[in-house]
Structure formats: structure tokens, C-alpha cells
Amino acid sequence: MNVEFFRKVLLNWFDTNHRPMPWKGSKDAYTVWLSEVILQQTRVEQGLPYFEKFIEKYPTVESLAKAKDDDVMRIWQGLGYYSRARNMLVTAREINEKFDNQFPQDYEELKKLKGIGSYTAAAIASFAFDLPHAVVDGNVYRVLSRINAIETPIDSTKGKKQFEQLANKFLDKKHPAHYNQAMMDFGATQCTPKNPKCDDCIFKKNCKAFELNLVADLPVKEKKLKRKNRYFNFFYITDGKYILIEKRTQEDIWQNLFQFPLIETEKQFSKDELMKSKRMKQHPLFKNFKRADKKNLRQGILKQQDLTHQRLFIQFYLLKTENVKALMAEGFSFVNAELIEVHAFPKTIAEFLNGLKEMTLF
Numbered sequence: 001m002n003v004e005f006f007r008k009v010l011l012n013w014f015d016t017n018h019r020p021m022p023w024k025g026s027k028d029a030y031t032v033w034l035s036e037v038i039l040q041q042t043r044v045e046q047g048l049p050y051f052e053k054f055i056e057k058y059p060t061v062e063s064l065a066k067a068k069d070d071d072v073m074r075i076w077q078g079l080g081y082y083s084r085a086r087n088m089l090v091t092a093r094e095i096n097e098k099f100d101n102q103f104p105q106d107y108e109e110l111k112k113l114k115g116i117g118s119y120t121a122a123a124i125a126s127f128a129f130d131l132p133h134a135v136v137d138g139n140v141y142r143v144l145s146r147i148n149a150i151e152t153p154i155d156s157t158k159g160k161k162q163f164e165q166l167a168n169k170f171l172d173k174k175h176p177a178h179y180n181q182a183m184m185d186f187g188a189t190q191c192t193p194k195n196p197k198c199d200d201c202i203f204k205k206n207c208k209a210f211e212l213n214l215v216a217d218l219p220v221k222e223k224k225l226k227r228k229n230r231y232f233n234f235f236y237i238t239d240g241k242y243i244l245i246e247k248r249t250q251e252d253i254w255q256n257l258f259q260f261p262l263i264e265t266e267k268q269f270s271k272d273e274l275m276k277s278k279r280m281k282q283h284p285l286f287k288n289f290k291r292a293d294k295k296n297l298r299q300g301i302l303k304q305q306d307l308t309h310q311r312l313f314i315q316f317y318l319l320k321t322e323n324v325k326a327l328m329a330e331g332f333s334f335v336n337a338e339l340i341e342v343h344a345f346p347k348t349i350a351e352f353l354n355g356l357k358e359m360t361l362f
């Protein structure tokens with residue numbers, strides 16, 4: 001498609017079809033960065049309340065740099081991809097300490113910051129500083145592959161290079177912020193992944209994929225997503241006043257979030273199988289358990305949670321015990337039930353805790 005024509009028609013469309021969002025049009029690099037980090041792999045409707053909470057609590061990069069890790073994780077709770085929040089803190093502190101609270105006004109320098117890849121660097125460079133860099137997100141891949149009928153897989157090395165070059169060729173270098181936002185909005189609202197609105201599309205007469213009946217086949221992806229199954233058994237243990245929790249410190253999903261004591265198994269175990277398993281017998285917590293406690297352990301709900309590369313089967317067990325003081329003496333961490341909400345938990349555990357409020361368990 002003719003590049004000049006595409007830009008002109010797209011920007012005309014944007015004049016009357018743009019989606020207003022609190023961060024749009026902002027020239028503040030911190031606001032742009034924060035919104036982009038929150039919206040990565042997240043729908044706008046889901047990300048919006050998180051953006052509002054963050055900008056209210058941490059209105060500047062300096063305030064975020066000085067925040068406590070646990071407070072930030074608590075606000076992030078439920079948004080997923082927790083490494084984004086950890087990287088965000090590293091970058092905020094680097095900008096505070098090394099750059100006097102100013103984001104570098106240079107694409108390559110931005111990319112050196114933790115958690116900032118080509119996409120986020122292009123977004124900050126263009127939206128905040130009007131530098132001519134094209135953003136290449138899922139929307140842009142989709143629109144460019146369809147209007148040009150390009151079948152190169154977008155997740156291949158060749159595809160990534162080809163689409164980045166093409167995106168920069170199409171970019172309106174005089175109005176990079178306006179153009180980038182128009183591309184993203186067009187992909188998100190008109191040229192959508194499923195059921196794109198081709199019938200009333202401004203490019204209907206020029207779109208190659210529409211002409212060749214390839215719309216549903218584009219963009220092409222090389223790799224099909226494979227998920228690994230994991231089986232988590234969480235133990236909600238309380239004496240009615242205190243609840244046993246621990247922090248996830250290992251390099252794994254949910255790093256730095258809190259959880260109940262966990263036994264991970266290689267398959268879904270019944271309660272009996274779990275009780276007899278080596279992992280249970282060797283677990284430091286259950287070694288300290290009285291026989292009566294093991295008998296009183298109740299099987300709760302089983303939940304499933306899908307992450308990008310993992311499918312989690314999460315079984316909750318519940319126990320009310322008088323053994324809490326002895327366990328505290330052994331060094332296990334209990335939190336006052338009234339203060340449980342101060343801690344950041346993975347979404348499934350937070351939902352379990354919410355469900356408990358509505359139930360009489362013991």
C-alpha cells in the first residue's frame with residue numbers, strides 16, 4: 001500500500017475515532033512509561049484502574065523510586081506478570097539516582113533501562129519526546145501484516161526485523177506520537193484479532209488481505225503456545241486469629257509475593273496420596289504437626305489458573321489448629337488475620353481469601 005496514502009487516511013480516521021485515556025497526549029515520560037508497563041499483555045479495561053491507583057499513590061518517578069517493594073507489589077496484585085513491577089522499581093530507582101529523575105531523551109539509552117525493550121523505548125521516545133520511532137506491538141503487527149498481506153511469521157527473527165523496518169517506513173516522522181497512537185487505536189478497535197470490522201473499514205478498497213481473503217489467516221505465528229502443567233497444594237492454616245504465610249523468594253512465578261505453605265507435586269494428588277507422599281512427610285512444617293492436626297486437615301476448592309507458559313492446578317487445604325504458638329516458636333511466619341490484606345498475594349490466593357470472608361469455615 002502507498003505509504004503517504006496510508007498515513008493520511010489513518011490520521012483522518014484517528015481525528016474522529018480516538019479512544020480517550022488518561023495517559024494519552026501526555027508529554028510526561030513517567031506517565032507514558034507507567035501506562036505502557038501496566039498495559040503490556042493486559043487489556044485496557046483491566047489496566048486502567050491500576051494506572052489510576054499508581055499515578056495517585058506515586059505521581060512522580062521519584063515517589064515510585066522511594067516506595068517500599070511490598071507496597072508496590074500490593075498495588076500490582078492481580079495484574080499478573082509480576083516481573084514487570086520488579087523491573088519498574090529497578091528502573092525508577094536508577095532514574096532517581098543516576099539521571100536526576102529525568103528519563104533519557106534517547107531511544108538507545110532508554111533501552112538500557114531494566115524492563116524497557118524496543119516497544120516501550122519507542123513509545124516513550126515518540127509520545128514524550130516526539131522522536132521518530134515506530135512502536136511495534138501486537139496491533140501494529142496485525143495491521144501491517146493485513147494491509148500488505150505479509151505471511152512472514154511475526155514471532156520469527158526474520159519477521160520481527162521485517163515488521164520493524166516496515167513500521168518505521170510507514171511512520172509519519174513529522175508526527176510520530178500522533179501516528180503511533182493512531183496505529184495502536186486502529187488495531188485495537190477496527191482491525192481487531194477476531195471479527196475485524198472490514199465492511200466499514202477505511203482501507204477496505206486497498207487492504208491486500210481483504211482482497212485476497214486472507215484476513216482471518218493474518219498475522220501468521222510460527223510457534224504454538226505450549227503450556228506446562230503444575231500442581232500446587234496450598235495449606236491455609238489458622239487458629240482463628242493468625243494465618244500462616246510465607247514469601248516466595250525463589251526465581252519463579254510470583255517472586256516476592258506471599259502465599260500459604262506450598263507443596264508442589266508432579267501430578268494431581270488426592271488428599272490420601274498427598275498425606276502419604278514423601279514431600280509432605282519431609283516438609284519442615286508438617287514434620288512439626290501433630291497427628292490430630294493431619295486428621296483435621298480439610299480439602300478445600302480446586303482452582304485452575306492459566307499463565308502464558310504454565311497451567312496451574314491449585315488445590316487448597318484448610319486447617320484450624322491450636323498448634324500455632326509451637327509453630328511460631330519453630331520460626332514459621334504467622335500474620336494477624338486482620339492484617340492479611342496488607343500483603344500482596346497471587347490472584348488465585350487473593351480470590352480464595354475473598355471467598356473465605358463469605359463462608360463460615362470452622
Ligand code: SF4
Nearest residue numbers: 191196198201207210
Ligand atoms: S479491511 Fe479488514 S483487515 Fe484490512 S485493514 Fe481494514 S479491518 Fe483490517
